[in-house]
Amino acid sequence: MPEETHDPAGGVISRAEVAHLARLARLAVTEEELDRFAGQLDVILASVARVGRVAADDIEPTSHAVPLTNVFRPDQVRQGLTQEQALSGAPAAQEGRFQVPRILGEEQ
Structure with a gap:
């Protein structure tokens, strides 16, 4: 941090640095907010x-602070819908597929 903006009272960040960050972020902050922030x-x-x-040299990296257990049921293969069953409730079908309105132009 530049010497002229760092708070000599021992704070990690000064009012001037907060004001600079607020300007960069295009935030309007009051004098009171500068002190609070x-x-x-x-x-x-x-x-x-x-x-x-x-000192974390002896701590193994983890993805969670506590151990997690998978609470999902195991996958089971079962019969799905046939193509005819899947298309039976569709408002429109064409060539064995759902027919939907075109939303993109012809240019590719």
Whole structure:
């Protein structure tokens, strides 16, 4: 972070940096919101930094914090609909397929 914008009081992000981010995002923020957002972003960035400092060399990578069990029933092969049964409720069919209105032009 540039020295002139960083908060020397020890915060991770300064009001000036929040104002700069708001301008980049084209957000209109008040002076009061700048103070509030700077404090909130400080808490978020400090929390992320704390997570980054965790000694995780002996921890296996996981996709979830707790073990998950598949709660679905096993797949079972069973008879599906015939082509005639599937098309029987269609408002229009042509050459053994559902017929739908064209939504794209002729150009390809």
